[in-house]
Amino acid sequence: MAMEKKISTEIIDIEKLPDHVVIEILIRTRVNDWTHISCVKKQWASLFQTECFWQAALSHIYPSQACPGPIPPPLAKRRFMALHISQQILGCDNDIQVxxxxxxxxxxxxxxxxxxxxxxxxxxxxxxxxxxxxxxxxxxxxxxxxxxxxxxxxxxxxxxxxxxxxxxxxxxxxxxxxxxxxxxxxxxxxxxxxxxxxxxxxxxxxxxxxxxxxxxxxxxxxxxxxxxxxxx
Known part of the structure; x- marks a missing residue:
C-alpha cells in the first residue's frame, strides 16, 4: 500500500509540472517515440503542437542549426522535421553535418x-x-x-x-x-x-x-x- 501511495503521489507531482518543464523532459526522449508519447496525455499532445516545443527541440537536438540556413525560415516544426529527415537520409551522427x-x-x-x-x-x-x-x-x-x-x-x-x-x-x-x-x-x-x-x-x-x-x-x-x- 505504501508503494502504491508513493507511485500515485509521483504521478500527481508530474501532472503539476509547468509546461516549460514538461517540454524540457519531452525533448530529451527519442524523437521516434514522440508520436507514441503524444498519445499518453492530452496535455502532452497539445505541447507537441506549440511553437515553444519545436523551438526548444531545435535548440537542444540541433544547437548548431539555431540560425536559419540559406532558405527562408519556416515554422520551427518544419525546420526540425527537415533537419531530422536530412539526418536520416544522409546518415549524419553529428548535427553540424546536417x-x-x-x-x-x-x-x-x-x-x-x-x-x-x-x-x-x-x-x-x-x-x-x-x-x-x-x-x-x-x-x-x-x-x-x-x-x-x-x-x-x-x-x-x-x-x-x-x-x-x-x-x-x-x-x-x-x-x-x-x-x-x-x-x-x-x-x-x-x-x-x-x-x-x-x-x-x-x-x-x-x-x-x-x-x-x-x-x-x-x-x-x-x-x-x-x-x-x-x-x-
Whole structure:
C-alpha cells in the first residue's frame, strides 16, 4: 500500500509540472517515440503542437542549426522535421553535418506527389529540386546525387494505397521522355526503384494488360530485369 501511495503521489507531482518543464523532459526522449508519447496525455499532445516545443527541440537536438540556413525560415516544426529527415537520409551522427535543404526538398517533393489532384510532371519537380541545390552552392554532381537520395527516400516512404499505385505507374511511364543534360537527368537508381516497388509491393493491383504493358516498359529500360519482377 505504501508503494502504491508513493507511485500515485509521483504521478500527481508530474501532472503539476509547468509546461516549460514538461517540454524540457519531452525533448530529451527519442524523437521516434514522440508520436507514441503524444498519445499518453492530452496535455502532452497539445505541447507537441506549440511553437515553444519545436523551438526548444531545435535548440537542444540541433544547437548548431539555431540560425536559419540559406532558405527562408519556416515554422520551427518544419525546420526540425527537415533537419531530422536530412539526418536520416544522409546518415549524419553529428548535427553540424546536417544539411537542412535535403529535408526541405524531401518535404516539398512528398507534398507535391501526395496531392489529391494531378501533381506536376516529375521532370518539373526534379528540376526544381536540382535548381534549389545549385542555388545553395552545391556542385552539379552533388546536386544530382542529393536529389536522387531525396527521390529514393520519398518513394520508400509512400503508403501502400491506390493513390501511390497510380502515382508510381505515372512515374514509370514518364521516365525521361525528353533528354535532359546532367544533372537534370533522373537517376537510373530512382527509375529502378519505381519499377521495383510496382512489381513487388503492388503486383496484385495490376490487371493482365497493365502488367504486361508495365513489364514491356521496364524491359525497354533495363536489361536484364530481375526474375522477381516476372510472374503475373
Amino acid at each position: 544539411d537542412e535543404i535535403v529535408g526541405q526538398s524531401y518535404l516539398f517533393l512528398k507534398e507535391q506527389l501526395q496531392l489529391s489532384n494531378m501533381s506536376p510532371h516529375s521532370g518539373i519537380l526534379h528540376g526544381t529540386i536540382i535548381d534549389q541545390f545549385l542555388t545553395c552552392g552545391k556542385s552539379r554532381d552533388v546536386a544530382h546525387e542529393l536529389s536522387s537520395m531525396v527521390w529514393l527516400a520519398v518513394i520508400d516512404s509512400l503508403e501502400e494505397n491506390h493513390h501511390t499505385f497510380c502515382l508510381l505507374k505515372r512515374l514509370a511511364h514518364e521516365g525521361d521522355q525528353v533528354f535532359l543534360p546532367h544533372p537534370y537527368a533522373t537517376s537510373v537508381k530512382v527509375q529502378w526503384r519505381v519499377f521495383e516497388k510496382l512489381f513487388t509491393d503492388f503486383r496484385d493491383c495490376f490487371n493482365h494488360i497493365e502488367y504486361y504493358d508495365m513489364l514491356a516498359c521496364a524491359k525497354s529500360r533495363f536489361q536484364p530485369i530481375p526474375s522477381t519482377w516476372l510472374g503475373y
